[in-house]
Amino acid sequence: MTKPVVAILDRNLKAAQPALNKAQRIAAAAGAPLQVIVNAYSSAMVRAVGLDAERQQAAQQQISKAWHKRVAALLGEDAGEIRVLWEKDSMDGLRKAILALTPSLVVVHTSDDSALRRHLFTPRDWQLIRKAPCPVLCVHSREWNASPRILAALDPGTGEASDDR
Template identity: 30%
Template sequence: MLDINHLLVVLDAEHPEQIALDKALWLAGVLKADVSLLTSVYEPYCGDSSSLEEATKQQIRRARIDSTERWIESFVPEVQERGITVRTEVHWQKHLHEAVIKSMRATDYDLVVKGTHPHSLIDRLFTHTDWNLMRHCPAPVLLVKSPAAWQHNRILAAIDATSVDDGHQLINDNILSFAEHLADHFDTDLHMVNAFPQVAIAFAMVPEVTAPDDIQAYITEQHQDACEQLAKKYNIHEDHVHIAEGETDTVVAETAIAVAADVLVVGSVGRSGIAGVLIGNTAEQLVDKVPCDVIVIKPQDGVLPEAE
C-alpha cells in the first residue's frame, strides 16, 4: 500500500511565498501524516578557506543559524493549529538539496515537498535545487506549482509503455503504482498518457533508408497493446488512457492541460553531468511545461507492499 506518513517540506527563505507549506498542510490533513520543515543556511566567509578568526566564524555561524531557526519556527503555530505534528530542521549547508539528502540519511521520509518556479538553462547548468532533488533525492519529490488543494480530481501518470529495458519498466511500475494508490487516497480519477515516436521524421533524417509502409501502424499497435495491459493492471478506465504520436514532453504537457490534471506523476532516470543537461531529462522539461504539480518518481521509489 502507499505509505505516506512523513512529509519533508523544503522551505527557501529567499522566496517570499512558501507554497509548498500550504500544499503540504492539505496533504498531511488528508493523509494523517506528520510534517517536518527544513531549510538551510550558509555563509561562504565562514568556510574553511576563510581568513576570519575561528571564534569570529563560529559567532557569525551561530547568529545566522539562530536567525534562520526563528524564521522557520514562525511557521510552526500554523501547522499545530491544524492538529498536525511538526518539527523543524535547519542545516548548515551551501546547497539546499544537500540539506535534504543529509536529513534523509537520518529519517525515512515518504515524500519531499518543495515549491517550484520556471527554470532557465543557466539554472540547469548550475545544478539548481529542483534538478538535484529530481535526480538524487532518495524519495519521491512533489514539486508544487500552486498552494491550492487539488480541485479537478484528476491524476495523470506519464509512462513509456513499450520500453524493454529493466530500468524503464521498473519506473513504469513505480509511477503507476504510486499514481494508483494516490488516486485511491484522494478518491480521484487516474489517467495515463503515453507518447510514441514520429517515425516519418526519423526516416526523413536518413533519406537513403525507405520506411516500410506499415511501420507507423505497427508502432501504434505496439503502444496501444502495451498501454491496454498496463491500464488493466492498474485499474485505469479505457477512456482515461491517452496515446499520441509526438515528442514525449509535448504530448504529456498537452494531455495534462486537456484533462485538467491536478498532478502529473512522471519518472526520472537521474541523468547527471553536462550530457544530462544538454540531452535533457523529460521529467525536468515537463516541470516547466505543465501548469499542475509534478511528482517525480525514480527507480528506487517503489510502493510498499500490502502488510500481511
Template identity: 25%
Template structure:
C-alpha cells in the first residue's frame, strides 16, 4: 500500500493558483500518520552569473536575496492550503535545470511522490506537458503526479492503465504497483477504481499477405487472452468484473476515451523511463497516452528502476 507521507510539491512560479499544492494537501490530510509536504522551487537567472561588475560574494548575496523573496512569496500563497496537522516547509534552490534540482531533492529527502501542476490549454481542452514534465516522467525514481485542476470532481473515478497481455516481468510488476497505488488514491480521494486494458487491432497487411488468415479468429483469440489475463489480475486484487474494461484499439486512443466515459479524474500509467534516442524517435506507450489525457496523471516506474540521475551511480 502506498504511503505518500513525504510529498514534494513543485511550485508554479507563474501563478498564484497552485493546484499541485492543493492535491498534495488532499492526500496528506487523509494519511493515517504524520505527513510532510515540501513546497519546492528551482530558479535561475543567467544574468546573475554573467555580470562582471559584481564580485563572487556580491553575486551570491544577490542570489540569496532572490531566493528569500521567492520563499516569502511561496509561504504567502501556501497559507490558504496548509493544514495544522501537516508538517510543511518551503525550499528554493538556485539551479539551471529544474528537473535535475527536483530529482536531486527526491534523493536527498527520500520523498514518496512528486506532485506538479501542468498547463491546461483552455481553447483545445488539452494538457500541455513541458520539457521539465517529460524529464520527470522519464527519470524521477519516485511516482510523479501531474495535476490539471485544483478541484476534485464529484463522482470521479481513477483508472489504472494496465498491460495484461504481456508476460514481461516489468509489465507484470507494474500492473501490481499501479493497482496498489490506485487503491491508496481511491481511499484517500473518494473515487471509484477501474482497471483498463487495450488489446491490439489485427494488422490489415496480414490478411493481404496471408489469404488463408482468418482475422476474426485471431481477434477473438487475442481478446480472449486479454480477458483471461485481466480476470487473473482483478481476482488477485479483489476487484469485481464490473470494475474492469478491456477494449480493442491503441492504448493512446482507448485509455483517454474510457477516461472521459467514466469521468476519470486521474489515470495511473506505467512508464519504463526510456531516455536517449529511443525516447526521441520511439517514445513510450505511456507517453502517448499522457499526451491525450485531459485529467491528472500518475506515472510509475518498474521495480528496480535506476534513475540516470541517481547520485549512487554517478561517476
C-alpha cells in the first residue's frame, strides 16, 4: 500500500487551507491516499465552558463535527481521511499522529506575511522539519503553476551507508 500524503491544516476553521489544496494535488498525482490532520483544541472554548466534563465533551464533539464538515466541503468528491485532534500540546499531538501514519510527505501552510517573513519558518514548521519521519513541504497561499517545481534539501548524513572518511 502506498504511504499517505498528510496535510496539516491551519487552526482557523474559515481559513482557505492552502496546505490541503496542495496536498490534494500531490496525493492525486502520486496515487497516494490523503490524510488530513487538524488540532482543534481551543483554550478559549475550554475556559468558556468551564470544568464541567460533560459540557466540554459536547463542545469538543461540536467543534470536531464542524471541522469534518468544513474539510469535506473543501475536499469535494475526493476522499481523504480526516483526523481532528484535541491536544493541548499541539506539537506532541501532531508528532504522535504523524508517526502513527508513517506518511510519504507532510504538507503544511507556513507564514504568508511580508516578503521577509515568507522566508522564515514558524516554530511549528521547524519542529515538523526536524522531527517528521518524512519530507515536509512548507507552502504559501499563492497558487502553483500547472506543473509546480519543488526544491528539496536532503541530509546525506542520515542514509543507511556509512562513510568512514
